[in-house]
Amino acid sequence: MTEVVATNQTILVVGGGISGMTAALEAAECGKQVILLEKNPSLGGRVSQLYKYFPKLCMPTCGMEINLRRIKANPNVRVLTLAEVTQVSGTTGNYQVKVKLSPRYVNSNCTACGACADAVTAEFPNEYNYGLNNRKGAYLPFFMAYPQRYVLDPKIIGTADADKAQAACHCGAIDLDMQTEEMDLQIGSIIWATGWQPFDADKIQPYGHDRFANVITSVEMERMMDPMGPTGGRLVRPSDGQEAKNVAFIQCAGSRDRNYLKHCSRICCMATLKQTTYLREQFGDAGRATVYYIDIRAIDRFENFYQKVMKDDNIKFIKSKVANVIENKENNNPILRGVNTEGYHRYADEYDLVVLAVGMQPSVDFKSLGIDIVVNDNGFIEQNPHNGGMFAAGCASDALDVNRAVQNATASSLRAIQVINQVAGAEG
Amino acid sequence: MSNTAKYRNDFLKEVEANVEEGEWVKMCMQCGVCAGSCPLGNAWEHTPQKIFMMIRAGKRDEVLSSDAMWMCTSCYNCIVRCPREVPITHIMHGLAHYAKRLGLVPANQPTAKFAQLFWNNLSKRGRINELTLGLGLYFMNGFVEGIKTSIKMQSLGLNMIKTGRMNVMEIFGGHSVKDTSGFHAMLQKAEEIEATRIK
Ligand SMILES: Cc1cc2nc3c(=O)[nH]c(=O)nc-3n(C[C@H](O)[C@H](O)[C@H](O)COP(=O)(O)OP(=O)(O)OC[C@H]3O[C@@H](n4cnc5c(N)ncnc54)[C@H](O)[C@@H]3O)c2cc1C
Numbered sequence: 001m002t003e004v005v006a007t008n009q010t011i012l013v014v015g016g017g018i019s020g021m022t023a024a025l026e027a028a029e030c031g032k033q034v035i036l037l038e039k040n041p042s043l044g045g046r047v048s049q050l051y052k053y054f055p056k057l058c059m060p061t062c063g064m065e066i067n068l069r070r071i072k073a074n075p076n077v078r079v080l081t082l083a084e085v086t087q088v089s090g091t092t093g094n095y096q097v098k099v100k101l102s103p104r105y106v107n108s109n110c111t112a113c114g115a116c117a118d119a120v121t122a123e124f125p126n127e128y129n130y131g132l133n134n135r136k137g138a139y140l141p142f143f144m145a146y147p148q149r150y151v152l153d154p155k156i157i158g159t160a161d162a163d164k165a166q167a168a169c170h171c172g173a174i175d176l177d178m179q180t181e182e183m184d185l186q187i188g189s190i191i192w193a194t195g196w197q198p199f200d201a202d203k204i205q206p207y208g209h210d211r212f213a214n215v216i217t218s219v220e221m222e223r224m225m226d227p228m229g230p231t232g233g234r235l236v237r238p239s240d241g242q243e244a245k246n247v248a249f250i251q252c253a254g255s256r257d258r259n260y261l262k263h264c265s266r267i268c269c270m271a272t273l274k275q276t277t278y279l280r281e282q283f284g285d286a287g288r289a290t291v292y293y294i295d296i297r298a299i300d301r302f303e304n305f306y307q308k309v310m311k312d313d314n315i316k317f318i319k320s321k322v323a324n325v326i327e328n329k330e331n332n333n334p335i336l337r338g339v340n341t342e343g344y345h346r347y348a349d350e351y352d353l354v355v356l357a358v359g360m361q362p363s364v365d366f367k368s369l370g371i372d373i374v375v376n377d378n379g380f381i382e383q384n385p386h387n388g389g390m391f392a393a394g395c396a397s398d399a400l401d402v403n404r405a406v407q408n409a410t411a412s413s414l415r416a417i418q419v420i421n422q423v424a425g426a427e428g
Numbered sequence: 429m430s431n432t433a434k435y436r437n438d439f440l441k442e443v444e445a446n447v448e449e450g451e452w453v454k455m456c457m458q459c460g461v462c463a464g465s466c467p468l469g470n471a472w473e474h475t476p477q478k479i480f481m482m483i484r485a486g487k488r489d490e491v492l493s494s495d496a497m498w499m500c501t502s503c504y505n506c507i508v509r510c511p512r513e514v515p516i517t518h519i520m521h522g523l524a525h526y527a528k529r530l531g532l533v534p535a536n537q538p539t540a541k542f543a544q545l546f547w548n549n550l551s552k553r554g555r556i557n558e559l560t561l562g563l564g565l566y567f568m569n570g571f572v573e574g575i576k577t578s579i580k581m582q583s584l585g586l587n588m589i590k591t592g593r594m595n596v597m598e599i600f601g602g603h604s605v606k607d608t609s610g611f612h613a614m615l616q617k618a619e620e621i622e623a624t625r626i627k
Contacts, residue, residue, distance in 0.1 A: 206465075206509060257511035294459045323464025323509065338464030344478055346463075346470055 002101055004078060006185040008094050008423055010035060011416045013191045014085055017045020018402055019394020019409040020193030021067045026413035028076035032420055035185065036071075037083040041104060042145035043068070045195055047402060049128065051225035054274040054401070055305045061144055063402075068146050081147065086182075088190065088371055092389035093423040095187040103178035105152035105162075110173035112140060112148045119168035120161040124153055126230070129223045130198075132238075133230035138165045143228055149173075188423045189389040189416040192373070192381055193409060196360035196395040199254040199261050206324035207253060207356055213239035214334050215325060215354045217253075218271050225278050235282050237353050239332040244353035245283045248336055249275065250322050251293040255359035263378045265359035265399035269297045272357045273309045280314065290316045290349070292336065318347075325354060360399040389419040439486045446626045448522030449515045456480040462506035462516050472499040476506055476516045479523070492532040497524040498539040529626065541568055553604030554611040558594045560602070 006012075009032070013024040016038030024036040036043075047060045071077055080101065087098040106116075116138040123134035128142050137156035140148070150173075156162050157176060166174040198219045201209035209215045214237050216224075227233035237244045249272045254260035272291055279287030296317070298306035309315055323338040334354040339346050362379040374384040380399075381392035391412040394405035443450040456477070463475035474482065474496040482491050497520040506516040524540075527533050533540045542565060549561045566581065567574030578585075588594035595602075605611050 252511070258513045259509075259511065294457065319460075320464070321459035321461040321511065323461050339460040339469070339475060339477065341458050341460045341477070344460075344463070344475070 002080070002181055002183070004035065004080070004183060004185065005033075006035060006187060007033070008186050008188040009033060009420050009427075010185070010187050011189050011191065011413075011420060012037065012085075012095075012097060012185065012187045013193055013393070015045070015193035015195055015393075015396065016040075016043035016079070016081070017193060017195045017394065018047045018063070018067070019195065019396070019405045020045070020191070021071065022406045022409040023191045023193055023393040023413040023416070024077050025067065025070050025074065026410050027417055027420075028074045029070070030413075030417055032076060032417055034077045035187075036077055036079045037085065037099065038079070038081045039084045040141065041081050041149075041151040042141040042147070043071075043079065043081070044142070044144065044146070046219075048142060048144065049130075049219065049226075050222045051229075051278070052274065054270045055302055057274065057277065060402075064144055068144075071146070079147070082151075085369075085371075088390075092419060093188050093426075095190060095389065097185045097187050097190070099183045099185060101181040101183065103154070103180060104149070105154075105157065105176055105178050106150050106173050107175050107178075108147075108149070108173075109171040110149040110169075111171055112150060113170070114140070114150070115168040115170065116150055116152075116165035116174060119164040120156060121164075122153075122156055122159070122161050124155065129230045130217070130220050132220060132223055137161050152176075189391070189419040191391050191393050191409075191412050191416050192364075192366075192371075192396045193393040193412075194362070194364040194396045196399065197363040199358045199361055201253060201356050201358050203260060204254050204356070207250065207322070207354075208325045208327065208334075209356060212325065212327045212332070212334055212354075213237070214244075214327075214332055214352065215356065218249075218268065218275065218355055218357045221275055221278070221355050225282075235278065235353075237332070242352070243283065245279070245286050246288045246352045247279055247290075248334070248349065248351040248354045249289065249291045249357055250325075250336070250354060251291065251296075251357045252321065253356035253358050255357075256294065261359045261361055261378070263359070263399065264297065266297055266299055267399060267401045268357040268359060269293070270299075270302050270305065270401065272355070273298065273302075273305055275355065276309055276312075276315045280312065285314070288314045288316075290318060290351070292318050292320050292322050292338070294319070294321050318342075320347075360395060362396060364396070389416070391415045437484060437486060439488045439491070440484055442488070443483050443523075443526075447519065447526045449518045450522060452514045452519060453480050453483050455512050455514050457512060459511060461509045461511065462514075465505040465509050467503060467505065468499055468501060472496050476520060479520070489532075491523070492527040492530060493534055495534050495537055497521065497527070498533070498537050500524075526626070538568075551612075551615060553602065553608055555603050555605060557598050557602040558588065559596065559598040562594075 011027050011032055011034045013020045013036045024034045028034045050060050053060055082102040084100050086100050090096045117136045120136050120138045122137045125131040126133050126135040137153040140150050201217045223229045224231045224235050235244050256264050276289040279289050319341045320338045322336045326335050333350045335348055335350045337348045366373050373387050373390055374382045376382050381397050393409035393412040460477050463469055463477040469475050474494050500520040502517055504517055545564045550556055566577040
């Protein structure tokens with residue numbers, strides 16, 4: 001059984017992305033007791049799936065490492081992975097939270113040597129790479145995963161693979177009898193840092209993401225660029241593995257659109273501007289990008305980044321919401337069709353690859369989860385007195401870039417600390 | 429005249445007041461998805477995107493005498509894809525209707541001509557007379573062309589007769605709704621209401 005100590009002076013942080021880690025650490029470093037829940041087998045969230053960060057174009061692994069060091073050094077944070085909240089009742093300073101812990105089938109003896117993964121054969125779509133490749137049924141979620149411990153996919157339990165994995169393990173780390181656990185926690189304040197998920201591009205039928213191999217999403221492009229990603233860091237066409245040097249980006253793919261997502265995610269323009277630099281980085285003068293946009297929203301200080309990209313002659317901007325994408329049957333090139341608002345010229349432009357800049361939507365539907373918290377029309381948590389001792393951090397509150405998500409997380413941490421101080425004051 | 433007078437959106441206001449769904453025109457954000465989605469878009473002078481911008485720019489004559497709204501086939505591609513759910517098809521029909529009231533339809537615009545034929549035919553008895561409407565259409569552009577078209581379409585006509593879709597006796601007037609005078613009273617009332625609505 002997993003032993004967890006929680007009182008009504010404990011802060012629960014749900015979601016172990018950059019925002020959840022930040023919120024948990026800020027409170028823990030102020031001396032508060034924190035439990036950090038993550039539903040995946042590792043901390044890190046979506047940031048760990050990015051190749052580089054705008055605006056500085058540095059590697060997200062760097063910030064991840066700093067946060068992991070802080071977590072390892074701080075006895076006030078208890079991290080639980082494969083953990084999900086199933087129910088919340090009670091009020092400020094006195095919440096009862098039910099948590100479900102799914103079995104990892106690997107205990108803390110694991111040294112991450114990888115012998116179990118070598119031993120098993122069955123493969124499954126790799127969720128970390130948005131299904132662009134497969135992973136084994138015994139796997140490390142990604143190279144910087146925390147905890148650095150392998151996981152067995154529940155689908156191999158009861159198959160020969162599970163026994164093979166166990167036999168291959170030299171450390172006695174594989175425990176096939178692990179069961180799902182339910183926990184009841186007493187909690188003072190809750191921070192929801194459950195983040196975002198990419199809008200499902202298949203729903204935008206005119207763009208053919210579900211039909212054409214060479215139509216991908218912005219999140220998939222990030223994975224392709226990762227040297228440890230599904231293509232070993234090469235930007236290629238899924239249809240034939242050829243280099244994708246001439247790439248089109250479609251902005252607002254499903255965003256600001258009453259048929260799909262009503263809101264503007266604000267970061268997709270910056271993500272695309274960043275990704276145009278990936279083309280130059282990978283192919284030099286041969287890399288070309290064309291951005292189809294309604295208007296470019298590089299908010300406040302990001303304007304500099306936009307100006308810099310605009311100076312590059314290999315990067316073109318076309319003011320137009322693309323009407324539809326068709327495929328050249330001979331070479332699988334996507335062809336974008338529409339009308340350029342500047343001059344009203346009709347176009348049918350062919351590219352090696354098209355990237356859909358998809359928007360961000362909340363990863364959790366709080367209403368259907370039965371959580372009594374105020375959300376806006378787009379499903380993001382609103383700051384509202386009705387929420388009592390529950391707060392949102394990062395993208396659970398809005399579509400934000402990392403910088404704003406972290407600021408927001410620090411603010412919510414302070415709010416949670418205030419709740420705990422009141423509880424402590426009342427208890428004397 | 430003040431410096432800003434030329435920017436006054438009189439025509440936009442006129443469209444909002446008089447054209448069906450006209451109040452939506454200002455919601456267009458010029459993304460161009462309608463223009464790109466129109467299957468006939470390359471065949472006409474002004475796509476919906478352009479028409480909406482021209483309305484806002486006050487280009488009254490160009491808009492109302494454009495053939496654009498007459499070319500719309502009501503496929504609804506634009507409405508389905510418009511990110512702002514602007515009822516584009518309806519506005520285009522509204523503009524056609526308004527231009528017609530003002531007598532600004534381009535001369536010999538074939539869709540407008542056929543629409544008039546259809547209306548004349550329908551408003552007589554409340555039912556379409558397939559025979560006279562068809563003949564009217566064939567002979568729309570003169571006698572010689574009418575004969576040619578009739579010969580070309582001969583087998584279609586015969587098949588329609590065979591399957592009971594058309595009756596040669598219709599030439600003597602044809603079928604009608606049960607209460608023709610009630611039907612005419614309704615049309616007249618509708619016209620009165622419309623006259624008070626559209627100035
Ligand atoms: C294509 C693209 C490129 C981007 N590039 C940049 C960039 O270059 N620079 C930048 O600043 N920003 C960038 N962003 C934005 C950045 O990804 C976000 O700001 C960041 O991920 C927000 O972190 P978060 O912790 O709030 O959410 P997330 O990263 O989504 O983390 C949420 C965590 O909560 C967990 N979780 C979810 N539900 C539950 C649950 N019910 N129970 C327990 N745990 C749960 C998730 O598994 C996840 O680990 C980009 C976004 C996109 C779409």
